[in-house]
Amino acid sequence: MKVKVDQEKCQGHNRCFVVASELFELDDYGYAHEVGDGTVPPGLEEKARLAVANCPERAISIEED
Amino acid sequence: MATEQMKARTEAKNGQQTRDWATDYDIFDPDYVRDPYPVWDELREKCPVAHTEHWGSSWMPTRYDDLFAIAQDFQNFSSREILVAPIQPPPDAEASPFYGVRAPPISSDPPEHTWARKLLLPHFSIKAVSVYEDETRELANSLIDRFIDNGRADAAVDYAQQIPPRVIASMLGVPHDMADTFTGWVRNLLELGLTNPELRGPARMELLSFLNNQIMARREKPTDDLISKLLQAEVEGEPVSHIHLLGTCLLIVIAGIDTTWSSIGSALWHLAQHPDDRRMLIERPEIIQNAVEELLRAYSPVTMARVTNREVEYSGCPMKENDRVLMNFPAANRDPAKFDDPDKVILDREFNPHIAFGVGIHRCAGSNLARMEMRVSIEEWLKRIPDFRLEDPSAVTWAGGQVRGPRNLPVVFP
Numbered sequence: 001m002k003v004k005v006d007q008e009k010c011q012g013h014n015r016c017f018v019v020a021s022e023l024f025e026l027d028d029y030g031y032a033h034e035v036g037d038g039t040v041p042p043g044l045e046e047k048a049r050l051a052v053a054n055c056p057e058r059a060i061s062i063e064e065d
Numbered sequence: 066m067a068t069e070q071m072k073a074r075t076e077a078k079n080g081q082q083t084r085d086w087a088t089d090y091d092i093f094d095p096d097y098v099r100d101p102y103p104v105w106d107e108l109r110e111k112c113p114v115a116h117t118e119h120w121g122s123s124w125m126p127t128r129y130d131d132l133f134a135i136a137q138d139f140q141n142f143s144s145r146e147i148l149v150a151p152i153q154p155p156p157d158a159e160a161s162p163f164y165g166v167r168a169p170p171i172s173s174d175p176p177e178h179t180w181a182r183k184l185l186l187p188h189f190s191i192k193a194v195s196v197y198e199d200e201t202r203e204l205a206n207s208l209i210d211r212f213i214d215n216g217r218a219d220a221a222v223d224y225a226q227q228i229p230p231r232v233i234a235s236m237l238g239v240p241h242d243m244a245d246t247f248t249g250w251v252r253n254l255l256e257l258g259l260t261n262p263e264l265r266g267p268a269r270m271e272l273l274s275f276l277n278n279q280i281m282a283r284r285e286k287p288t289d290d291l292i293s294k295l296l297q298a299e300v301e302g303e304p305v306s307h308i309h310l311l312g313t314c315l316l317i318v319i320a321g322i323d324t325t326w327s328s329i330g331s332a333l334w335h336l337a338q339h340p341d342d343r344r345m346l347i348e349r350p351e352i353i354q355n356a357v358e359e360l361l362r363a364y365s366p367v368t369m370a371r372v373t374n375r376e377v378e379y380s381g382c383p384m385k386e387n388d389r390v391l392m393n394f395p396a397a398n399r400d401p402a403k404f405d406d407p408d409k410v411i412l413d414r415e416f417n418p419h420i421a422f423g424v425g426i427h428r429c430a431g432s433n434l435a436r437m438e439m440r441v442s443i444e445e446w447l448k449r450i451p452d453f454r455l456e457d458p459s460a461v462t463w464a465g466g467q468v469r470g471p472r473n474l475p476v477v478f479p
Contacts, residue, residue, distance in 0.1 A: 011428040014191060015418070018354055029186040030433070054358075056418045057425075 002038040002063040003048050007031070009059035016055055020047035032059075087112035091119050092149065092368070092391065093260060098465030102408065105396035114382045120150040123370070123389035124382060127396040129403040129420070131380060135371065135390060136425035142371035142390055143174050144427060149370045149391050149467065150259055163273040166308055168316040171369075171427065178426060180300045185313065185430050188236075188291055194434045197232055201438055204231055205445035213449060217456060220337070220446075221474035225329035228442055229322045232434070237317065238290025239279060247272075251322045259466045276314045280307065291317070317431075324367055325435045327470020329442045331364035332357075334471050335410060336443070337455045342412055346443070347451055349413070356412040357439050362419035363410045365395035368467045369423065394420050395469065453478035 003023055005016070012030035016023070022044055024032045040048045052060045084091065086104050091097065097104055108115050108127045115125045126132050135142050147168075158164055167173070170181035187193065208227050212218035230244035230251075250272040252258075258265030279292055287293040295310055305313075336343050346356055371390045378384065398419045399407040405416075422429035429435070455461065456475040464472045 011425060012186065013422065013428055014433060015358075017191070026190065028190065029183060030190045050415060053416045054418050056420050056428075058418075 001040040001045055001048060001065055003034050003040060003051065004038050004061050004063065005032045005034055006059045006061070007033070009057045011057050011059075013056055016051035016060055019054055020044065020051045023048055023051065038063075087115050088117070089119070090115045090117045090125055092125075093466055098463050098469065101395070101465075101469070102399065105393070105399060109396065109400060109402075114380055116382070121389065122385060123149055123391055124379075124384060125391040125393050126380075127393050127400075129397040129400040132392060132394055132397040132420060133424055135379065136392060136420070136423060136427070139174060139178075139426055141374055141377045143374050144172055144178070144369075144371060145174065146372040146389060147172055147369050148259065149368075149389050161270070163270065163277070163311070166273060166315065167312045168319065169309060169312050170430070171316055171320060172312075175426070181309070181313070182426075182430060184295065184298050184300065184305065185317075188294065189430050189433055191433050194437050197235060197434070198437055198441060200235060201228065201232055201441045202445055204228060205442055206449070209445065209449045216479070217475065217477045219474055220333040220453075220476045221326075221330040221471045224446070225333060225442065225471075225474070226326045228329060228438055229325040232438060233318060233321045236291045237279065237314065238283075238288055238292060243275075246275075247318055247322060251319055254319055255323060255468060256464050256466065272318060273311060273315060276311055276318070280310060280314065320429070321431050321434065323464070323468050323470070325431075325438050327366035327464070327468055328361060328364065328435060328439055330471040330474055331366065331469075332360045332439060332443055333446065333476070334455075334461065334474055335360060335364065336447075337453055337474075337476050339410070340452070342410065343447060343451060345412055347447055350444070352413045353440055353444060354436075355414060355417070357436055357443070358417050358419060359410060359412050359414045360439070361421040361436075362398045362404070362414075362417055363408075364470075365398050365419070365421035366468050366470050367421070367423075367429075368393050368395060368469075369427070370467070391467075392423070394423060450478050 010031050014026065014030055016032050017026050023035055023040060025035055026032055048062060052062055086108060105127050113126060113128045113131060117123055126135060170178045173181050205228065208224050212223055218224065226248060230247040231241050234241050234243050250268045253264040253268035258268060283293045283296055292314060295313065298305055346353065369392045371392060373384045373386055373388045375386050398421060401407050422432040453476045456477045460473060460475050461471055462473040464470060
């Protein structure tokens with residue numbers, strides 16, 4: 001599983017980072033980016049789904065293996 | 066609530082007048098201010114974009130998906146006016162030294178909005194606002210110290226209202242004893258002044274004079290506060306104009322005070338009436354972040370306006386150029402099409418993409434600061450006062466209009 005933040009849509013609500021700081025990082029302005037290539041380590045799938053569900057901008061997508 | 070019941074209620078209140086909320090809504094109606102939820106439920110169902118001719122033509126969407134769509138469409142829906150009641154400038158406005166001061170980036174559209182927002186964002190990141198967490202905690206405790214032995218307090222006046230202006234004062238590097246003055250200015254600008262220009266004009270002038278002097282002083286002698294940092298900032302190699310900076314400082318004061326104070330107050334109003342929720346937060350402190358989001362969803366304080374750039378037909382509504390659109394984010398956050406059991410406060414709710422801070426390019430720049438203040442205020446209150454209730458539910462008063470929250474909230478505790 002991989003997560004990806006659409007940089008055009010992210011408005012820096014930071015909800016993904018609060019839910020799953022293992023999977024997302026923030027730049028100086030608060031815009032989010034997936035950590036590394038977005039690969040979700042085993043056991044964090046639920047957090048990835050929560051991050052998608054709570055993003056008010058619908059900016060995060062999941063690519064299932 | 067059925068239309069007839071709603072009409073009857075308004076009729077009883079106003080004597081002969083009957084209000085149809087779909088075509089004649091009034092956000093200042095005292096019943097609506099106290100309890101807007103039945104109106105939103107009915108509108109979402111029957112006329113999801115309501116209209117009124119009060120204070121010029123304006124429209125009010127109430128469904129989540131409509132709020133989302135309009136907020137994203139900044140080309141048709143401009144932020145150059147953010148208040149629903151048009152403010153008539155005084156005849157001598159152009160003579161004022163502060164003529165033309167706005168509140169960027171909340172009052173900006175792209176392209177100005179883009180750089181004006183970038184100027185502010187680094188100072189309101191999670192990391193940047195965490196610097197103020199310890200002092201917010203100390204502040205909360207020092208407020209509680211003043212009333213804990215009395216067995217009662219006004220949780221709005223003595224607590225919620227006291228916190229945001231002091232945090233903002235710290236950020237701007239101005240003395241904490243300015244806090245009550247800030248609160249007075251902000252109320253006269255945005256709460257009482259929204260419908261009363263006599264209060265609004267002088268408050269605006271005094272606040273801008275104060276901020277102007279602060280900026281001039283930092284130019285002479287920079288410190289490490291936010292005003293000094295904004296003075297050092299450059300946009301495309303140029304320093305930011307004085308008038309822009311003054312507007313941004315104005316925004317920091319007016320956007321960060323009654324909004325957050327309303328949220329903290331609404332949270333305590335809820336907790337005062339829900340012992341199970343108090344217990345849940347005390348037994349499971351790790352859910353505090355979810356709880357803050359849920360309280361923001363259920364009691365979203367802020368409704369901003371947009372103004373149409375051209376004639377727009379949205380969802381069958383013929384909007385004229387320069388019509389206002391009242392962005393009812395609070396109603397969106399109770400939309401049953403988006404949230405299960407929307408009227409139920411579920412502090413550990415996991416699916417909660419609320420838009421209390423707006424959505425799209427104008428997402429509240431201070432959202433991390435507001436969340437920190439809410440979290441700390443609730444945590445410290447519950448540590449010291451785990452058990453409390455409303456002293457007299459009928460003594461609770463609410464401010465409405467575009468920022469909704471309790472203004473008097475008497476509570477008692479053993």
